[in-house]
Amino acid sequence: MKKYYKGQALAIVMVVLVVASIIGVSLFSRISKDKESAINQQDSALAEEQSDGILDIFVGADVIALETKIREGVGPFESISSSEFASFITDIGGDPDALPDEDVGCQEESSSILVTVGQSDDDDFVEVQHGSVRVYSLDGATVVAPCLLTWRFRPVDESVAFLVAYIMNDGSVVTQSEEHYCVTSDGSACTTIENVEYLSSFLNTGDMASVGVMDADGAYPRTIDLVARFAADVIEIRVIPIAGTLAVADSLNDVTCIDREFRSIKVRSEVNCNGSYRGKEMLLPGSGNLGYSPLFDYAIYDNGLFQP
Secondary structure, eight states: OOOOOTTHHHHHHHHHHHHHHHHHHHHHHHHHHHHHHHHHHHHHHHHHHHHHHHHHHHHTOOHHHHHHHHHTTOOOBSOSSSHHHHHHHHHTTOOGGGSOOTTTTOOSTTOEEEEEEEEOOTTOOEEEOTTOOEEEEOTTOOBOSSOEEEEEEEESSSEEEEEEEEEEEOSSOEEEEEEEEEEETTSOOOOOOTTOOOOGGGGOHHHHHTTOOOOTTSOEEEEEEHHHHHHTTEEEEEEEEEESOEEEEEEESOTTSBSOOOSOEEEEEEEEETTEEEEEEEEEOOGGGOOSOGGGGOEEOTTOOEEO
């Protein structure tokens, strides 16, 4: 004798509908999250592109004109499409038409762009790689005592060998004197830096001690008297890494003691595109950091090495 249950088919259908609904909701949620993620990635990429485009404008700027604007108290700018910002870019030798369009793809009220320009701080480090140089020009300068320049050398690599070159011109001949240094990231004495030939004095712990003792930030301080250097016919001071990358921060006891601007120019662009934030910062050399090409700090020897 067969038994029939009138509600069985309905129960099965209900179970199938519930399972199908759960699967549908899960798929919809997944698709929504993927779409949101794709939009966020697009906004993030656009924000980064705009941030880079703003900084690119400053790469070819007139440094002296830019420093003049900074002293006048320029910015910050909350819109790069404003006539004020376009006038500022024109005054420093840039092309306002090369700026990115701040409205493309960033339409929400929360979207924004902020550009700030100013001088670097005493604790801002500039990385100097092998093959490049950090310059301090004294040629034709007016120096008033006391005028002390303090460096803070921080090795980016485990150990860094570098020299400080003093270029002198007595009116008839140009000469150069050097101080050789080697610093390590852990404060220990230098041992061997592979694949680079350098003078034995780089391994002299006494020479290293003349740089200074490592401070709390992992940097080695070194202070020189610019009045004395200027009196000795020094027209340019050059910090030249021989091996490794060196980060250099510098400061004067009084920025008015010399008519040179050794501080870097700090440019920061902050872009918020529909909630996706990207901020980038760039340090440009000051007018007192401009000198001859690093190419002339090096010579090609018979062994084929490219070294000082």
